[in-house]
Amino acid sequence: MFRKITTLVAAAALSSLLAAGAAVASDPITIKFSHVVAENTAKGKMANKFKELVAERLAGKVEVEVFPNSQLFGDNKVLEAMLLGDVQMSAPALSKFSRYTKQLQIFDLPFLFKDMAAVEKFQSSDKGIELLTSLQKKGLVGLGYLHNGLKQLSSSTPLRVPADAKGLKFRIMSSDVLAAQFHAVKATPLKKPFSEVFTLLQTKAIDGQENTWSNIYSKKFFEVQPYITESNHGLLDYMVVTSKEFWTSVPDAEREIIKKALDEAIAFGNEVAAQKSVDDRQKIIDSKRTEIIELDDATRSQWVEAMKPVWEEFEKEIGKDMIDAAYKSNM
């Protein structure tokens, strides 16, 4: 009798162990992709494309959940959350990594890249790829760069020459280089999350901000900013990141398929970014709510001259060889 009961208990234990094992084996891996912009932007569309490709290729094994518009985390918290395993992927602006690496600050230097072709050339060079790995010591893996575009200055008063910015308050991303850039024109920079910018502008708590045509349009900043100076003075690009812990936990075969899907989604996102820079600029012009101030060569040179000393200020942290390499990508 005793032997019979023991056998039954052992059989039950074995079957529940097998059931638990089967459940673990069949549970899909979930990738929570958190970002702060609207879905109808390069980053929003890239994330949704990635979700779609993974669903097609790894159905039942891996699923991607996308959280746009800072629904899950703002950029100031997302990397911390990633290291804690609360989110698996994100694509913060390159300006938002300075707590983790100083080298990526290169992308914030004013007037470093003359156009997006130069940005692309630098990012795909050996030095650009070296920067993608600069977060590894902090437990983060850079999976690829994604474009948004060049930034413009929006404001409540017209900004034609650098002296016009004197004394004004500008919202910036959490970057010391961007702070130095506004100090260089005697303005006051304020580091604030993206999700707060519209209200800060609308309530006139700040006078202006810098952003791409796509973000100015999709977040309606142009509705509360009567002037936009087409300065193209800086870059807003992203790095798609994950945590080393998560990335290495994914089986090799699936990881390869996920990476390929992501590369394709990024290529698609970059096409969207290029198109939006043109289309969203035009939509803002068509709205007639904002005056676009174009800079001729002489006035643009004044902005360059005022802001360029920032390069030297950060040369030590970034590396002169890195800055020289980036600058050469303009040629």
Ligand code: SIN
């Ligand atoms: C983003 O494009 O992800 C946000 C940029 C910003 O914070 O200004």
